[in-house]
Amino acid sequence: MRGNVTDGPVLKPVRKERVSRQVFDQLKEQIVKGQWPAGTKLPSENELAKQLNVSRVSVRSALQMLAALGLLETRHGEGTYVRELSGDLYLNALFPLLALSKTNIFDVLEYRRVMDPGAVVLATERAEAEDLAELERIYHRMEVDKENYKAFAHADLEFHLCIAKATKNPIFIKVNTIIRDILNASMEGIVRALGIRDGLHYHRQILQALQDRDPSRAERLMREHVDRTIQRLREEGGEKVGGEA
Amino acid sequence: MRGNVTDGPVLKPVRKERVSRQVFDQLKEQIVKGQWPAGTKLPSENELAKQLNVSRVSVRSALQMLAALGLLETRHGEGTYVRELSGDLYLNALFPLLALSKTNIFDVLEYRRVMDPGAVVLATERAEAEDLAELERIYHRMEVDKENYKAFAHADLEFHLCIAKATKNPIFIKVNTIIRDILNASMEGIVRALGIRDGLHYHRQILQALQDRDPSRAERLMREHVDRTIQRLREEGGEKVGGEA
């Protein structure tokens, strides 16, 4: 048939943008364009809903997405604030890439083997009293939870994350946070396979080196620690530990 | 006063985790552990609310956050699905809109200072012929684009990413990919500030070390390279480099 209407692609699909999405975009604009610099307290949800002429549900929806992306921070009973725009924000994109792909445990440990010794060196220079106190708290929790593999594994990951935090470098912190989240699933199996002796030993020594502000010793210990973990896991046959999928 | 209660920090703050956060964590676990592989259709919001014994609002809150992070995709009137991992980053909507501050750039470079020497060591062991060929291609492009700062900066970042690729470790690759995107905006300014001599010099030497399969030399050169970049940038006063937004 000639002149069929399907020939010409004239009609475009109508614009049907969700309300929450529109709110999201508007708020994002304000932040990114710098109208609302870091630290700004946003109008209350009720206020925003009134100004935008939408329900509070839609406002909350947009706010929560922005908070998930790291642009906003909501404080219960206090308000919603604009966060500092920094490089670690983009690292959020790393999370799904690692979470959704079947990441090999040895790949993660190999990465740790490079990053954690470097991190601990920076930590010996920059750790504040509260960082060291936190590390001690975590270490003691590991001693207490000797029998509870799940709790022990969790504390182990927290220990490494805490060292990253002590570097005061948001990139170290963010990446380590993501790695902790990913590893959380398999860490219990690793602890169960390797036992707790090595972990306790090295963590205590590393903590000591941090307290003594001895970077080279801390670095050496951390490298040994990760190396030994990798080596022993290889011997055990690491196929079993990761596999709950 | 003796026996003051404030002496002993015995009482710990009670656990007060938000409902939506708990839902978020549970759903995240399912995805990360692989219980719900990509493409899986989640139970309906009502169903989840009933199973978890929370309101639909809390479920939606968690789902929307996961969707914002890119782990889920909600289709109006159809359902919610675990997202297929599609290489490219969806967070890119925000990328061009942010100019990094001076501190951010140094944070990134500090991270590089640890990561890249470690990566290049692995690369000397694992780089295949095509990796080395690619590196040579990139290096030659740098020589050609001596005058074009933008192209030169781009090639510089590609060089580092290519080394990461040669490690065959997906974590190195993905982190380096994101860092490349972060630096892309500011890199031209950096090159303009520091010139191209150092870059060409070190990249050529590192390439040579890789071809010779000399890990310790490659590591030393890479560390020197990043160190020198940081140092010279400090001297220049890096305030200027970030600004295009």
Next chain:
DNA sequence: CATGGATAGTTGTATGATAACTCACATGTT
């Protein structure tokens, strides 16, 4: 067989109410 429409299931939005939390101010006690 093709068309169109009814239908059930799902996500999106609206409304109103209540709980939980934070801060600042007022109040009372020493």
Next chain:
DNA sequence: AACATGTGAGTTATCATACAACTATCCATG
């Protein structure tokens, strides 16, 4: 005056319910 305590307003978090908007499927009708 100094400190502890209570009280209230403002804000976010959660709940329950209803309805709107959208999608896929099935089915009757021509």
